[in-house]
Every structure is written in C-alpha cells, then in structure tokens.
Amino acid sequence: MNPLIVLAFWISFGTPGSHPAPARNQNIVRVCSVATGGCQDFASRLLEPSAAGGQRVFIDPETRTVVPPTHAQIEELSVTITESTKRGELSVETQRDGTKRLKSTTGFNVDQTAVINKQEKKP
Amino acid sequence: MKEAVARPVAVCFALLLLLAALSAGATTITIMNANVGLVGFNDPTPVAPVAGNAGITLGQQRLNVFMAAAAYWSNRLVSSVPITVTAQMIPLSCTSTSALLGSAGPTDFWSDFPNAPRPATWYPSALANTLALSDLDTPTPEIAAQFNTSLDNVPTCLGGIHWNYSIGGVAPAHTLPFYQTVLHELAHGLGFLTVVNLTTGALAQGQDDDFEIFLEDHSTGKTWGQMTNSQRMTSAKDTGDLHWTGPHVVAASSILSAGRHPSGHVQMYAPSSLEIGSSVSHWDTVVTPDELLEPFATTDAQDLLTTHLLNDIGWSLQSTACVEAADTACLQSGRFEVKVEWASSAANGSGQVMIFNGQRAENNESVFFQFFSPTNFEMGVKVLNACVAPFNKFWVYTSGLTDQDWTVHVRDTTTGATQVYSNALGHLSSTFADTSAFSCP
Numbered sequence: 001m002n003p004l005i006v007l008a009f010w011i012s013f014g015t016p017g018s019h020p021a022p023a024r025n026q027n028i029v030r031v032c033s034v035a036t037g038g039c040q041d042f043a044s045r046l047l048e049p050s051a052a053g054g055q056r057v058f059i060d061p062e063t064r065t066v067v068p069p070t071h072a073q074i075e076e077l078s079v080t081i082t083e084s085t086k087r088g089e090l091s092v093e094t095q096r097d098g099t100k101r102l103k104s105t106t107g108f109n110v111d112q113t114a115v116i117n118k119q120e121k122k123p
Numbered sequence: 124m125k126e127a128v129a130r131p132v133a134v135c136f137a138l139l140l141l142l143a144a145l146s147a148g149a150t151t152i153t154i155m156n157a158n159v160g161l162v163g164f165n166d167p168t169p170v171a172p173v174a175g176n177a178g179i180t181l182g183q184q185r186l187n188v189f190m191a192a193a194a195y196w197s198n199r200l201v202s203s204v205p206i207t208v209t210a211q212m213i214p215l216s217c218t219s220t221s222a223l224l225g226s227a228g229p230t231d232f233w234s235d236f237p238n239a240p241r242p243a244t245w246y247p248s249a250l251a252n253t254l255a256l257s258d259l260d261t262p263t264p265e266i267a268a269q270f271n272t273s274l275d276n277v278p279t280c281l282g283g284i285h286w287n288y289s290i291g292g293v294a295p296a297h298t299l300p301f302y303q304t305v306l307h308e309l310a311h312g313l314g315f316l317t318v319v320n321l322t323t324g325a326l327a328q329g330q331d332d333d334f335e336i337f338l339e340d341h342s343t344g345k346t347w348g349q350m351t352n353s354q355r356m357t358s359a360k361d362t363g364d365l366h367w368t369g370p371h372v373v374a375a376s377s378i379l380s381a382g383r384h385p386s387g388h389v390q391m392y393a394p395s396s397l398e399i400g401s402s403v404s405h406w407d408t409v410v411t412p413d414e415l416l417e418p419f420a421t422t423d424a425q426d427l428l429t430t431h432l433l434n435d436i437g438w439s440l441q442s443t444a445c446v447e448a449a450d451t452a453c454l455q456s457g458r459f460e461v462k463v464e465w466a467s468s469a470a471n472g473s474g475q476v477m478i479f480n481g482q483r484a485e486n487n488e489s490v491f492f493q494f495f496s497p498t499n500f501e502m503g504v505k506v507l508n509a510c511v512a513p514f515n516k517f518w519v520y521t522s523g524l525t526d527q528d529w530t531v532h533v534r535d536t537t538t539g540a541t542q543v544y545s546n547a548l549g550h551l552s553s554t555f556a557d558t559s560a561f562s563c564p
Binding site for chain 2: 026027028029030031032033034035039041042044045046047048081082083084085087090092097098099100101102103107108109110111112113114115116
C-alpha cells in the first residue's frame with residue numbers, strides 16, 4: 001500500500017480526537033475505503049443526530065422548500081421524487097445445507113428519481 | 124521525510140489491530156467507500172460546515188451523512204454479524220428536469236438458512252445473516268447504495284437543485300435532504316420492502332417474504348400469504364385497507380392520531396394507481412405523525428413505527444429501557460435517558476453523575492454531571508414535562524460552568540427519538556432551552 005495514500009486517508013477523516021475511539025460493546029460505524037484498504041471505527045452514539053425524514057420530496061414552487069403535499073397539491077408542486085424498483089430475472093441458488101439464495105439480474109435496489117414538473121400554474 | 128510517512132502508517136496499522144478487537148458485542152455497520160480517487164466520498168472540494176456536519180470538504184460531508192445514517196440504525200438494531208453497505212457517489216443520469224438521485228437495497232434474499240424463523244420465506248441479506256449468526260456470503264456486502272454526484276457537480280442538473288448535507292437539520296430551499304434520503308434507503312436495505320411482484324401479484328419464486336407475511340387487506344380479512352396472485356394485485360391498490368399487522372407495530376401504534384385501525388393495524392401505502400417501488404413498501408401518507416418510511420418527505424417525520432416494523436420482520440432491537448448508571452441519568456420516571464460525552468484538549472470521556480453526600484445528584488427532572496473530579500461540577504440537564512396546552516411538549520434545558528467540549532444525548536425511550544446538544548471546546552457554556560424537544564404523551 002502506498003504510504004502517501006494511507007496518509008491521505010488518515011488526514012481525510014479530519015480530527016480523530018473529535019470522535020473518541022469507541023469502547024467495547026458500543027455500536028459502531030466502521031468506515032472502510034476500497035482505495036486504501038484501511039478502516040476506522042466511530043462510536044455510533046456520537047454520530048447520530050436528532051431528526052429523521054422521509055423519502056419522496058415535494059418542493060413548493062413558490063418557496064422552493066420541502067413541504068408535505070396534499071393529494072391535490074401533488075400535481076401542482078414543482079419537484080416530484082419517486083421510488084421505483086426494477087425486477088430483473090430471478091433465480092434461486094440452493095446450497096448443500098438447504099439454504100436458498102434469491103438473486104436478481106438487476107438486484108433489489110430501490111431507485112429514486114426526481115422530476116421537475118412542467119405544469120402551468122393554475123390561475 | 125521517510126520517518127514522517129512511516130509514522131502514520133504505523134499508527135494506521137496499530138489502529139486496525141485495535142479495531143479488530145473492539146467489534147464484539149455490538150452492532151457494527153460498515154460503510155465500504157467504493158469511490159476510488161478524489162471523487163464522491165473522497166472529493167476534496169472545500170466547503171463550509173453545515174448544520175450538524177463539520178466536514179470541510181465535499182467528500183467528508185457526504186461521508187459524514189452516511190455515517191450518521193448508519194449510526195442511527197446501528198443504535199437500534201441488534202446484529203452480532205457486521206452489516207456491510209457498499210456505497211459510492213458517482214455521476215448518474217441527470218437532465219435539467221429529471222435526475223436519478225440514487226439507488227439502494229439488499230443485495231440478495233435468503234431462505235431456509237440455519238436458524239431461519241420461518242421456512243420457505245425470503246429474508247434480506249443483512250437480516251438473514253443476523254438470524255443465522257453468521258455471514259452467509261462473506262465477500263458480498265449486504266446492502267448496495269449509490270447516489271448521484273451530478274446534483275453537486277453539474278450546475279444544470281435538476282435546474283440547480285442540489286444535495287443538502289446537514290445532519291439533523293432542515294433542508295433549505297432549493298436543496299434535497301441527503302441525510303433523510305440515506306436514512307430512508309438504508310431502511311429499505313435492511314428489509315423494509317417486499318419482493319412480491321406487484322404487477323402480477325406473484326410471490327418471488329413461489330415463496331413468501333418476511334415483509335409480505337404481515338400485510339393484510341382489511342376489506343377481505345385475508346393476509347397476503349393467504350391470497351391468490353390476483354387478490355394481491357387488487358390489495359396493492361386497495362387504498363386505506365392495506366394494513367400492517369405485525370405485533371410490535373400494533374403495540375406501538377396507539378401513538379398515532381391517524382392511519383391506525385382500532386385493532387392497532389396501521390395503513391400501508393396503496394394508491395389506486397400502482398406505483399412500483401412506492402406502493403406497499405411504505406406507510407400510508409395519512410399516518411400521523413408523519414413517519415420516516417412514508418413515500419413523501421416531510422420536515423418533521425419521525426421513526427415511531429419503522430423500527431418496530433423492522434422488529435416485526437425479525438430484527439431484534441437494542442434495549443430501549445433507561446438503565447441508571449454512573450454515566451446515565453433516567454429522568455421523568457425513566458422515560459428520558461441522559462448521557463454526556465466530553466472532550467478537552469488532552470482527554471475525553473463520559474460525564475459522570477455527581478454524588479452529593481452519598482446520593483446521586485439526580486431527581487426526576489434534573490441531573491448534574493462532572494468530567495474530571497467528583498467535586499467539580501461541569502454541566503447539568505433538566506427535562507420538564509410541559510404536556511399541557513398550549514405547550515404539549517417535553518422541554519430540555521442544558522447549562523454548564525465549563526468551556527470543555529460536551530455533547531448531551533437525550534433519548535426518549537418511549538418513541539426512540541433522540542436530541543443532541545453540544546458545547547464547543549473553548550466556548551463557555553451558555554444556557555440552552557429546547558421547548559420543542561420531545562412530543563407528548
């Protein structure tokens with residue numbers, strides 16, 4: 001491994017002192033880099049913020065802020081973010097112990113797409 | 124020069140050895156940063172810190188968001204088997220009017236593995252590993268995720284709307300909340316989805332999945348496992364009648380003011396026009412308060428049910444009760460857990476509840492903490508019950524007699540909601556009041 005890359009990786013995490021190394025039995029988020037092969041652990045409790053949120057986003061055309069739409073508003077708002085899935089060809093791989101694995105040629109990912117609505121404003 | 128380079132290498136190596144010894148007994152979610160080169164999570168473009176995200180490069184801010192979202196789930200779900208999420212941010216399709224924001228989900232589904240709770244039933248990779256107590260396919264990550272960098276890098280992409288990398292804040296105008304997006308998508312990757320073909324109603328390879336077995340159509344009283352393909356097709360569009368019946372959600376659903384049947388069942392998203400990817404695999408939009416896994420983002424969405432749904436499909440949850448300890452206070456009859464992390468220029472640790480004349484400096488509403496010495500008060504926290512009109516909230520106050528870095532974590536053990544308050548190193552603590560901290564009851 002190129003030591004300079006390792007150094008860059010090390011530096012890229014900023015100030016390790018701001019995230020104390022997790023103690024035993026703590027939940028951990030481990031960040032690894034394919035580029036460097038290195039990993040670093042962080043205590044999950046110190047990473048978690050206070051808020052959560054949903055997925056499909058509607059942005060009000062007037063204020064350009066995220067708003068919860070009514071069904072009537074959905075058609076009038078400027079950006080719609082939808083989720084979709086592709087279901088490719090499924091196959092099952094059975095292992096010696098009877099374990100079965102379901103595979104898909106397209107995977108099982110949920111895709112998110114944003115579209116800016118082009119509708120004219122109603123008078 | 125050689126020595127200067129060798130030292131961080133040695134430190135890294137020692138760190139890796141240390142980390143290997145730390146992993147037992149806790150839930151670990153590994154983010155495998157698949158970006159190579161100075162792009163995506165490694166993008167060195169300087170940026171100003173944003174709310175909750177102190178990263179000073181674009182890549183660092185992106186990674187910080189991913190870490191926060193992974194932390195959220197690792198703090199709620201129990202897994203003795205590490206969960207690996209391969210993640211990258213790359214240019215994906217984008218025009219001035221349309222963009223693929225990203226993509227995430229389980230890599231595979233498994234059935235009939237050792238310790239499988241239910242035969243002939245598909246479980247997503249991360250959960251299957253957890254239940255099997257071993258990694259069923261070590262080289263393959265359990266969740267794959269990729270998101271679009273074009274929103275940041277291409278000025279014309281989506282008319283200039285770009286990602287917002289704040290953590291825990293509200294996305295300002297003309298931005299999309301990346302944290303909420305990742306949090307939501309990781310939940311899908313952990314199993315918040317069905318693999319039933321909604322177009323045909325067919326089960327995947329003729330087998331149930333661990334999500335679909337808890338779906339019921341109230342108009343017929345049948346569960347999806349009892350239905351024909353045709354009946355499932357109809358049920359997926361039966362607005363208001365498609366319900367989640369899992370016992371953990373039902374037990375928690377009394378907190379809802381809408382979207383809940385008197386039986387405790389909770390409505391799932393079933394618009395009359397099928398939306399592949401959104402239909403069935405989300406809570407109904409009528410659910411109130413707004414829920415994390417609804418198909419529409421709202422600024423005040425909460426996770427009141429989503430974690431319980433993951434519990435229903437097979438995940439074990441981390442202990443939610445507040446347990447009094449030297450570094451933990453339990454206020455308001457144990458409903459609120461209070462912990463403090465501190466850091467000085469030379470050390471760091473957990474704040475300790477002070478002892479006054481042999482008694483913990485803690486009552487039902489307030490607690491005092493010390494960092495360095497049993498007699499040296501540093502900061503205090505109080506949680507007040509203001510669940511009366513017109514306030515209808517629990518209030519949190521923090522204050523201190525210190526300029527050390529501290530971070531207070533207040534967790535509502537009833538809802539799982541968490542609030543975090545911080546003081547920066549070198550800043551003399553000021554008094555802070557959050558009068559909208561937690562919902563009632």
